Amino acid sequence: MDKTSDPTKKIRIVDVARMAGVSVGTVDRVIHNRGRVSEENLRKVKGVLDIVDYQPNLIARSLASRKQYRIVTLTPEAAPGEYWKDVHKGIGKAAAETTGYNIHVENFHFNQYDAVSFDRAQTAMLEKEFDAAVIATLFTEPVIRLSRLLDKRKIPYVYLDSNIAGQNQLSYFGTESYDAGAIAARLLTEKIARTSDILVCRIIHSGENDSTQIRNRKKGFCDFLEKNGYAGKLRYAHLRLNDDAYNFEVLDKVFAEPGKIEGAVTFNSTCYIPGKYLKAKRLSQVNLVGYDVTGRNADMLRDGVVIALIAQRPEYQGYYSIKALYEKLLFGKRTDKVNLMPIDILIRENIDYYHNKF
Amino acid sequence: MDKTSDPTKKIRIVDVARMAGVSVGTVDRVIHNRGRVSEENLRKVKGVLDIVDYQPNLIARSLASRKQYRIVTLTPEAAPGEYWKDVHKGIGKAAAETTGYNIHVENFHFNQYDAVSFDRAQTAMLEKEFDAAVIATLFTEPVIRLSRLLDKRKIPYVYLDSNIAGQNQLSYFGTESYDAGAIAARLLTEKIARTSDILVCRIIHSGENDSTQIRNRKKGFCDFLEKNGYAGKLRYAHLRLNDDAYNFEVLDKVFAEPGKIEGAVTFNSTCYIPGKYLKAKRLSQVNLVGYDVTGRNADMLRDGVVIALIAQRPEYQGYYSIKALYEKLLFGKRTDKVNLMPIDILIRENIDYYHNKF
DNA sequence: CTGAAAGCGCTTACAG
DNA sequence: CTGAAAGCGCTTACAG
Numbered sequence: 217m218d219k220t221s222d223p224t225k226k227i228r229i230v231d232v233a234r235m236a237g238v239s240v241g242t243v244d245r246v247i248h249n250r251g252r253v254s255e256e257n258l259r260k261v262k263g264v265l266d267i268v269d270y271q272p273n274l275i276a277r278s279l280a281s282r283k284q285y286r287i288v289t290l291t292p293e294a295a296p297g298e299y300w301k302d303v304h305k306g307i308g309k310a311a312a313e314t315t316g317y318n319i320h321v322e323n324f325h326f327n328q329y330d331a332v333s334f335d336r337a338q339t340a341m342l343e344k345e346f347d348a349a350v351i352a353t354l355f356t357e358p359v360i361r362l363s364r365l366l367d368k369r370k371i372p373y374v375y376l377d378s379n380i381a382g383q384n385q386l387s388y389f390g391t392e393s394y395d396a397g398a399i400a401a402r403l404l405t406e407k408i409a410r411t412s413d414i415l416v417c418r419i420i421h422s423g424e425n426d427s428t429q430i431r432n433r434k435k436g437f438c439d440f441l442e443k444n445g446y447a448g449k450l451r452y453a454h455l456r457l458n459d460d461a462y463n464f465e466v467l468d469k470v471f472a473e474p475g476k477i478e479g480a481v482t483f484n485s486t487c488y489i490p491g492k493y494l495k496a497k498r499l500s501q502v503n504l505v506g507y508d509v510t511g512r513n514a515d516m517l518r519d520g521v522v523i524a525l526i527a528q529r530p531e532y533q534g535y536y537s538i539k540a541l542y543e544k545l546l547f548g549k550r551t552d553k554v555n556l557m558p559i560d561i562l563i564r565e566n567i568d569y570y571h572n573k574f
Numbered sequence: 575m576d577k578t579s580d581p582t583k584k585i586r587i588v589d590v591a592r593m594a595g596v597s598v599g600t601v602d603r604v605i606h607n608r609g610r611v612s613e614e615n616l617r618k619v620k621g622v623l624d625i626v627d628y629q630p631n632l633i634a635r636s637l638a639s640r641k642q643y644r645i646v647t648l649t650p651e652a653a654p655g656e657y658w659k660d661v662h663k664g665i666g667k668a669a670a671e672t673t674g675y676n677i678h679v680e681n682f683h684f685n686q687y688d689a690v691s692f693d694r695a696q697t698a699m700l701e702k703e704f705d706a707a708v709i710a711t712l713f714t715e716p717v718i719r720l721s722r723l724l725d726k727r728k729i730p731y732v733y734l735d736s737n738i739a740g741q742n743q744l745s746y747f748g749t750e751s752y753d754a755g756a757i758a759a760r761l762l763t764e765k766i767a768r769t770s771d772i773l774v775c776r777i778i779h780s781g782e783n784d785s786t787q788i789r790n791r792k793k794g795f796c797d798f799l800e801k802n803g804y805a806g807k808l809r810y811a812h813l814r815l816n817d818d819a820y821n822f823e824v825l826d827k828v829f830a831e832p833g834k835i836e837g838a839v840t841f842n843s844t845c846y847i848p849g850k851y852l853k854a855k856r857l858s859q860v861n862l863v864g865y866d867v868t869g870r871n872a873d874m875l876r877d878g879v880v881i882a883l884i885a886q887r888p889e890y891q892g893y894y895s896i897k898a899l900y901e902k903l904l905f906g907k908r909t910d911k912v913n914l915m916p917i918d919i920l921i922r923e924n925i926d927y928y929h930n931k932f
Numbered sequence: 933c934t935g936a937a938a939g940c941g942c943t944t945a946c947a948g
Numbered sequence: 949c950t951g952a953a954a955g956c957g958c959t960t961a962c963a964g
Contacts, residue, residue, distance in 0.1 A: 228941055239951040244943065252949055276941035279633050279956045283943090315584075317633065392927065399923045406764070559924040565757045566917040569750065586957060597935040602959065610933055634957030637940045641959085 227268050235268070236260040247272070274547060278317050285545045287321045287538060288341050289350040290362075291376065292328035297511030299485040299530060300328070300352075303376065306534025307350070314542050321538060322346070329421035329457075331355050338362055348541040349373040350534075353380055354427045372544055374537045378429035379554065387540045387551045391528040393429045396559050397436025400481050400505045403524045403561070405444060407503040408478035413448045414441075415470060415480040415502070417490045420454045426483075433483045433507070449475060455489050467493045480504040488512035491521045509562060509570055517567050527560040527570070585626050593626070594618040605630070607906070630905070636675040643903045645679045645896060646699050647708040648720075649734065650686035655869030657843040657888060658686070658710075661734065664892025665708070672900050679896060680704070687779040687815070689713050696720055706899040707731040708892075711738055712785045730902055732895045736787035737912065745898045745909045749886040751787045754917050755794025758839050758863045761882045761919070763802060765861040766836035771807045772799075773828060773838040773860070775848045778812045784841075791841045791865070807833060813847050825851045838862040846870035849879045867920060867928055875925050885918040885928065 229247075233240045238257050245253050246261040247270075253261075289307055294300035304323070311321035322344065326337035334355050341349070342365070349366060353359045353375050363383045366373050372386040379388040404414060416434075418426070426434070438450075453470050455463045467490065471477065480490055480502050487506020494502050495516070506513055509527045516522040540551040562570055587605075591598045596615050603611050604619040605628075611619075647665055652658035662681070669679035680702065684695035692713050699707070700723070707724060711717045711733050721741045724731050730744040737746040762772060774792075776784070784792075796808075811828050813821045825848065829835065838848055838860050845864020852860050853874070862880045864871055866888070874880040894913065901907040920928055 226941095229943095230941080240942080241944085241951060242949085245950095248943090254949055257949080273637075273941050275633050275637050276956090277943075279631075279637055279940090279958085280942040280944080282956075395923060395927070399921070402921065402923050556927055558918070558927045558929070560916070561919045561921070561924065563757075563760065563919070565753060565760050566919065569753070569914055569916045571916070587959095588957080598958080599935060599960085600933085603933090606959090612933055615933080631957050634940090635959075637942090637956090638958040638960080640940080 226273070227270055228273070229270075232261065232264050232268065232270055236264045278546060281318060284318050284320060285348070285542075286344070286346040287319060287348045287350065287541050287545075288344060288346045289321065289323045289537075290334075290337060290341055291323070291325060291350070291352040291534075292354065293325035299508045299510050302509075302530035303352075303534040306531035306536075307538055308534075309531070310535045310538035310542070314538065317542070317546065319538075319542055319545070328352075328354055328427075331358065334358055347371065347545055348386075350376055350537045350541065352376045353378050354429075356380060356428050372541065374540055376533055376537055378427065378432065380428065385553070386544060387537075387553055387555055389533045389537050389540070389555045389557070390429075391557050391559055393432035394436035394439075396507070396526055396528065397433035397438075397483070398440040399436075399526055399559060399561065400433070400483075400507075401437045401440035401444075401446075403505050403526075404479040404481065404503060405441065405446060407523065409448075409476075410445065411447045412478035413451050413475045415453060415467075415477050415490065416450050417453045417455050417480065417482045417487075419457055419482075419484060419486055419489070421457065430483045437481065437483070448478075451475065451477060453490070455486075457486070457489075460492065463489060464493055464496070471497075471499070477502055482506050484508075485510055485513065487522055487525070488516050491516040495519065495521045509567070514562075514567055517562060517564055520564065523563070525562040525567070527562055529557045529560065532557060584631070585628055586631070587628075590619065590622050590626065590628055594622045632675070632904075635904075639676055642676045642678060643706070643900075644702070644704040645677060645706045645708065645899050645903075646702060646704045647679065647681045647895075648692075648695060648699055649681070649683060649708070649710040649892075650712065651683035657866045657868050660867075660888035661710075661892040664889035664894075665896055666892075667889070668893045668896035668900070672896065675900070675904065677896075677900055677903070686710075686712055689716065692716055705729065705903055706744075708734055708895045708899065710734045711736050712787075714738060714786055730899065732898055734891055734895055736785065736790065738786065743911070744902060745895075745911055745913055747891045747895050747898070747913045747915070748787075749915050749917055751790035752794035752797075754865070754884055754886065755791035755796075755841070756798040757884055757917060757919065758791070758841075758865075759795045759798035759802075759804075761863050761884075762837040762839065762861060763799065763804060765881065767806075767834075768803065769805045770836035771809050771833045773811060773825075773835050773848065774808050775811045775813050775838065775840045775845075777815055777840075777842060777844055777847070779815065788841045795839065795841070809833065809835060811848070815844070815847075818850065821847060822851055822854070829855075829857070835860055840864050842866075843868055843871065845880055845883070846874050849874040853877065853879045867925070872920075872925055875920065875922055878922065881921070883920040883925070885920055887915045887918065890915060 229240045229243050233243045242253055242257050243261055291303055292300045324337045324341040327333040351359055351373055367384050375385045375388040377390050378393055451470055453466050485508035491504055504522045505524050506522055507526050509525055513525055517525055543549040587598045587601050591601045600611055600615050601619055649661055650658045682695045682699040685691040709717055709731055725742050733743045733746040735748050736751055809828055811824050843866035849862055863882050864880055865884050867883055867885045871883055875883055898909040
């Protein structure tokens with residue numbers, strides 16, 4: 217069969233060139249608007265492109281192209297077993313997969329409890345040249361300022377963790393924090409008496425406000441309680457990250473107050489902190505719910521101290537952030553602007569199957 | 575900088591060839607075990623490959639390769655909104671992704687309630703030439719026979735849905751059905767009195783036995799109850815697929831018997847069938863738990879008739895089955911022999927985020 | 933068994 | 949502005 221007229225054959229640049237009576241170089245220039253093409257040839261090539269369905273072979277394109285794309289990420293630093301480590305894993309996986317496709321990923325980290333360190337990391341990042349960025353949105357205002365800067369430079373960026381309205385992010389990957397908060401309330405209210413109290417733990421660090429995500433979770437939590445006729449009291453405890461002695465003292469005080477506490481919750485990934493206390497004091501009547509499958513949280517769940525963990529596929533968030541930018545840079549594709557992860561509920565019986573492998 | 579010694583540079587076939595003192599053709603033959611390589615050169619090339627981290631450029635490979643691979647799948651047919659439709663979606667997604675890489679997927683379907691239709695679909699499939707297969711294992715014995723045949727032809731195959739021991743499947747993708755059964759028991763026992771009864775519904779079809787998966791879920795369910803001091807009775811109802819009148823009659827009888835039913839469960843994906851009854855009769859004291867996020871089940875969950883659905887990422891099962899074969903065919907990679915999906919718990923508050931998109 | 937060469941469909945200098 | 953040619957990293961006949 218005549219190969220050039222096989223209708224099932226994909227048409228290539230050389231086919232277009234032949235049909236237009238020009239060289240492949242000229243066709244390439246037209247396709248990519250690189251200029252330096254005469255009026256006449258432009259007309260001829262466009263004429264052909266209008267009638268044939270030319271679909272560039274992207275595989276060939278990326279093999280031939282020597283253009284390198286650099287993606288930077290700006291996320292909290294994390295030790296093994298911590299929440300953000302899973303996000304990093306996802307980013308790393310995507311980076312490894314795309315590295316053959318002219319994509320380079322460079323990661324910048326900050327201390328999630330320290331806004332100053334965010335500025336520092338951001339500065340280091342901005343000193344580099346890059347074509348796209350992934351930004352964890354923990355510090356709202358600084359992220360908005362950074363977004364303006366990137367807008368000006370026409371650099372696409374993706375938000376991670378929680379979304380910020382009114383910005384020009386290419387995409388957001390994360391959960392609907394408000395509903396994740398409602399789920400914690402639902403899991404607790406199923407277990408406790410309508411009138412019993414709930415302990416709400418917050419981690420205090422150097423005068424910071426809660427992140428957007430934590431605020432939203434809390435709002436979803438409280439709204440659910442209100443809508444469902446909860447009649448107990450929320451009792452607050454402000455705890456510290458690595459200070460058991462202090463935390464035990466604070467919690468001793470809270471539990472000494474009048475009122476029966478049957479539920480407990482933390483809105484960040486540190487439910488192992490009150491968990492440690494509940495376990496030590498054998499307060500098994502207190503149902504603790506937390507967020508994120510970190511090593512310590514999962515152990516507490518297996519142990520029966522935590523009754524449920526709510527998770528949001530951090531590895532996927534990292535992975536798909538990079539993938540979205542990769543698709544944008546290489547193929548000009550746009551992903552959905554908002555990409556909400558499933559909200560996973562882990563209990564003792566399914567925790568061991570939750571490996572983020574798929 | 576000397577390009578050949580730039581450590582950040584990915585090493586290519588030509589680099590390996592140079593280091594081994596052979597041609598790229600020889601390296602290619604070694605990498606792909608194509609034979610026709612002398613002992614000595616084999617040794618030299620393997621020696622180099624052992625010390626350098628050669629990662630083939632898949633883009634270049636698929637651009638150059640003219641070999642086409644055919645994968646067949648043998649799964650139950652499904653209407654939109656049904657369980658197996660999600661598996662098909664995953665298969666389709668993987669097929670679309672790999673189609674540029676010389677992979678062609680052809681799907682064969684059978685009626686999951688009719689063993690004869692399995693034989694028919696299998697026959698149609700075996701008439702084709704193919705390089706690998708995905709097999710849903712609903713009918714155990716026929717699948718074992720088919721496996722023997724494929725073994726003889728040295729065609730790799732992947733199992734889907736439930737695993738069968740003692741076979742030569744390349745991989746299995748699915749859940750640990752036993753534990754998925756235990757989870758249903760856990761969700762129910764949290765809600766009902768220790769001594770109340772549980773309605774167990776089974777769908778009857780033309781003299782079939784339950785599938786392996788359903789048997790295992792049931793075993794996990796019963797074992798959990800026993801271990802946790804459940805003191806009520808399991809009350810069985812045998813229902814039909816599209817026969818509400820009949821089902822209502824059967825269930826009327828069951829509920830007329832003495833004993834308080836507070837829980838209900840189905841071990842396949844049709845909990846909407848008893849759900850319909852419970853809703854019509856306003857039996858809101860009965861806590862119904864089911865499997866799989868099908869359209870009708872999800873609606874029942876949103877409606878409050880079903881309290882929880884247990885799901886197993888059907889889309890991923892389909893997707894990764896194809897991917898596993900793709901990796902095997904193109905790169906000779908072996909995936910894990912057993913790949914257990916996370917077991918997801920869906921309630922009213924997180925069902926809307928469970929889209930299997932990621 | 934072995935290597936040199938052509939080719940996959942594109943991009944990219946480069947000479948004219 | 950234009951086209952011929954080299955090259956991206958592989959695979960695939962093919963001659964020896």
